[in-house]
Amino acid sequence: MTTRDSYGHFHADEALAVYLLRLLPTYASSPLVRTRDPAQLEECHTVVDVGGVYDAAINRYDHHQRTFSTSFPKHETKLSSAGLVYMHFGRAIIAQHMSLPEDHADVDLLYEKLYTDFIEAIDANDNGISAYDPAALSAANLEKRFKDGGPQDEDSLFGRASTLIGNVFARKLHQACNSWMPARTTVGNAYKSRADAHSSGRILILPQGGVPWKEHLYNFEQEAAAAGAEQVYYVLYPESAAEDSKWRVQCVSESEGSFVSRKPLPEAWRGVRDQDLDGVMATEAEKSGQEKLPAGAIFVHASGFIGGHKTKEGAMAMAIRSLDL
Template sequence: MLRTSLKMADHAAKKLKTSHISIGTHNGHFHADEALAVYMLRLLPTYTSAELIRTRDLALLETCQIVVDVGGIYDASINRYDHHQRTFDTVFPGRPTKLSSAGLVYMHFGKQIIAQQLGKSEDAQEVEVIWNKVYENFIEAVDANDNGISVYDPKGIAAAGLEKRFRDGGNSLGAMVSRLNPNWNDSSPSDPIEAQGAEDAKFEVASTRMGEEFLRDLEYFTKAWLPARAIVHTAYAKRFEYDSSGRTLVFAGQSVPWKDHLYDLESQSKGAGEVVYVLYPERQTSDSKWRIQAVPVNKDSFESRKPLPEAWRGVRDDKLDEVTGIPGGVFVHAAGFIGGNNTFDGALSMAKKALEL
């Protein structure tokens, strides 16, 4: 056993000599948080070409320039980012969820990553906005999953007598990473160095997949969500031009990601009333058909604040015109959350009538 450990330590030491920068994390069963943490670090110039050392040997970890998810130390001044200590209770600013190694790395290096993406300084307002948004939208769930924190209070769920209608655990990113680990009965090389190399290769696949999802989220918020903010703000300011109560929001040029921005605006404008329907063209052409969409009660809900009238639901074309009394009807979804009309005037008339019913 000692000979095997010395052999692996010597092999790791030789690897370190080929790279002056190294990232350390634990070997064995890997998880989504350290897989993502390693990927995020590699987005930074300092660690782009860093050697990855997966071990629990503290002597080897001491040789690494940065260590995540192992070592029993959280100290940013020496680049140690473990969260398994009994006393660890660090959370992201303004959020309640205890951090994992992913959250720790993101909290300390996320602004640098975002600044690179936007081509701005780390103290730019846009960087701060995206830093918070990506944490809430993506990283926090990874932290919660690794720390065994449920989305809902288990006691509250039990008291309400609620049960899941189906199993959804296998659809999470954490489950995806777990499936990439070797199975208990998979064959493994007898040589410990080769066995560790095979395990490391699987970890690299997991890290890449987590990183791809992170980058998709980051690119959405920097390239689509952020540019949409000004458009939503303009439409929100003009909403009384179309509806005296301000309950109809119109995007005259094109549809953009609006839900997050709308909820933020409403929270900042307390007492101004809630938007009920959003109108937007299907295409950026003068002859485009128009959609009317009911605003959900929150971003992740299928429930609308005020669905389109029940009598309209599941009805199309001429029959829809007859039911609504408004020409140009295209359809209304059976669930009442969205509908369409051939013209803007028709869609606006549908919104006004739906508000009255």
């Protein structure tokens, strides 16, 4: 493998590109030569970030040539060497990690997710796309506080940098496989069966707590939007795995980054706890002529975004009543 020469500064993209290649058996023990010498480049099996050629058929992955404009499928950011290597080898890396064939749907899903969540930022940085609005930074009068360090052993630093940024990728891959994907399956099953929980389709019940559900719910809703599916208002889940666990009813926010709930729990309940909350609910039911809710309410947050009950049935009753109020 070859990357840029040891007399020039290196960037995050080639450090990550080398790490990604080394995850595969073909490159696991390959020697690394850092050079721009054309004669040496000709002798190399794979060349990354130098050489002025992008041609996967001969394992050349440079992106500095004026004519280069390649981007990852369905993205607009021009690729760096990290993105190039990931585009061609990412599926193989993920498939190897998951012990799945490269054309498996789960591999495709993570291939897109890891690019969006991590690799694209490396591509953007290498192509001079700021993570922050330059005008906003200028208006805030922010300046760099410290100078870069003096000359150091570039080859040694490159190896350390490659391992450092590669470990970030490895952690993201591990988290995606062992947490994100199982959560997606759990939320997906709950989303498909939500009409069984309540005919409105607006209440989703998770079988366990601690499931990161928000991203997945919004994704499933987006996929179902064309069919005119109703948005989910409330998500129910147990606080623990204990048989007698208390249950939470959490409001779905308008968007993943929003603190505004689509339909908060009723105002009269907010900031009230325990017996007082049971009392408020009982008075409300009596005035409206509705059935009294099960006793055992625990709390409703002052903003109305979440509440709790001692039982699943009670939490469900809180959610159903909230739909009508």
